[in-house]
Amino acid sequence: xxxxxxxxxxxxxxxxxxxxxxxxxxxxxxxxxxxxxxxxxxxxxxxxxxxxxxxxxxxxxxxxxxxxxxxxxxxxxxxxxxxxxxxxxxxxxxxxxxxxxxxxxxxxxxxxxxxxxxxxxxxxxxxxxxxxxxxxxxxxxxxxxxxxxxxxxxxxxxxxxxxxxxxxxxxxxxxx
Amino acid sequence: xxxxxxxxxxxxxxxxxxxxxxxxxxxxxxxxxxxxxxxxxxxxxxxxxxxxxxxxxxxxxxxxxxxxxxxxxxxxxxxxxxxxxxxxxxxxxxxxxxxxxxxxxxxxxxxxxxxxxxxxxxxxxxxxxxxxxxxxxxxxxxxxxxxxxxxxxxxxxxxxxxxxxxxxxxxxxxxxxxxxxxxxxxxx
Numbered sequence: 001x002x003x004x005x006x007x008x009x010x011x012x013x014x015x016x017x018x019x020x021x022x023x024x025x026x027x028x029x030x031x032x033x034x035x036x037x038x039x040x041x042x043x044x045x046x047x048x049x050x051x052x053x054x055x056x057x058x059x060x061x062x063x064x065x066x067x068x069x070x071x072x073x074x075x076x077x078x079x080x081x082x083x084x085x086x087x088x089x090x091x092x093x094x095x096x097x098x099x100x101x102x103x104x105x106x107x108x109x110x111x112x113x114x115x116x117x118x119x120x121x122x123x124x125x126x127x128x129x130x131x132x133x134x135x136x137x138x139x140x141x142x143x144x145x146x147x148x149x150x151x152x153x154x155x156x157x158x159x160x161x162x163x164x165x166x167x168x169x170x171x172x173x174x175x176x
Numbered sequence: 177x178x179x180x181x182x183x184x185x186x187x188x189x190x191x192x193x194x195x196x197x198x199x200x201x202x203x204x205x206x207x208x209x210x211x212x213x214x215x216x217x218x219x220x221x222x223x224x225x226x227x228x229x230x231x232x233x234x235x236x237x238x239x240x241x242x243x244x245x246x247x248x249x250x251x252x253x254x255x256x257x258x259x260x261x262x263x264x265x266x267x268x269x270x271x272x273x274x275x276x277x278x279x280x281x282x283x284x285x286x287x288x289x290x291x292x293x294x295x296x297x298x299x300x301x302x303x304x305x306x307x308x309x310x311x312x313x314x315x316x317x318x319x320x321x322x323x324x325x326x327x328x329x330x331x332x333x334x335x336x337x338x339x340x341x342x343x344x345x346x347x348x349x350x351x352x353x354x355x356x357x358x359x360x361x362x363x364x
Binding site: 013 | 205343355
């Protein structure tokens with residue numbers, strides 16, 4: 001080995017030189033500073049390139065890509081929980097019901113009913129509804145039913161929490 | 177918590193758990209996007225090609241052989257998609273399809289990049305983007321994605337010898353430029 005050439009330099013970087021060739025290489029660079037300069041430049045390339053910048057994919061790419069996949073495959077996308085929709089529907093229906101009762105309870109013949117009359121009717125309806133509800137809830141059977149429902153809710157909550165935790169672990173494991 | 181392997185995720189997707197494909201997207205989207213951005217030199221084209229690549233991968237999962245590596249298979253899809261984009265736009269066609277034996281010269285970019293670079297590291301990062309497409313791809317897959325030369329040759333459909341030639345030529349040309357600017361002195 002009289003001079004460092006491209007082949008030897010690349011073999012050195014790729015770890016393909018044997019012990020005798022490495023020793024020869026060391027002698028060569030000790031004797032000739034210009035050869036050391038070339039070897040240093042070659043090593044600098046090899047040490048710097050692994051840190052090459054990784055450009056992050058655009059924001060929300062995964063969600064958008066999954067939508068494309070669902071559309072292309074004709075899959076039904078995961079929907080909002082039916083329980084959540086049910087709770088919102090009951091809430092909205094009770095508000096609408098109260099409003100409807102307030103308006104219908106004021107006689108149409110009444111000359112120019114005021115807003116306070118509507119509010120008063122709505123209030124009396126709510127009071128009678130709540131007193132009826134508390135009477136129903138206050139009974140002994142209802143206490144037993146409430147207890148059973150609480151136990152069911154706690155058990156469901158536990159399973160929901162566990163499945164959520166498993167999915168979260170799965171996601172964090174995949175992104176590592 | 178043990179990380180799910182690519183094969184485990186693929187098996188789950190094949191069983192009908194389509195949503196699990198998002199795990200593969202999260203795992204490969206940044207590296208594939210980086211590769212596409214460097215090859216296509218345009219962010220919008222890169223994003224479009226990335227979408228195409230993942231869609232092709234999803235649709236082709238049924239044909240995926242489980243003894244192969246998903247990364248190699250997926251990068252091959254990504255590379256072919258990038259070549260199709262470049263071919264259809266006839267952009268830099270001579271670079272895309274040129275023979276690997278053809279010499280290239282980074283000298284024309286050197287002055288501008290040297291003037292902008294703040295360090296040898298910055299200089300190398302900028303000049304790599306100016307390598308001809310196949311040279312850049314081999315360099316990125318080898319150094320950034322950690323693929324072996326054998327895997328890179330499968331991705332690009334070139335022989336192992338030619339893949340090695342591409343990598344060595346990239347290193348050699350970058351080395352000459354570093355020597356020109358005496359950057360090697362920064363290395364202790």
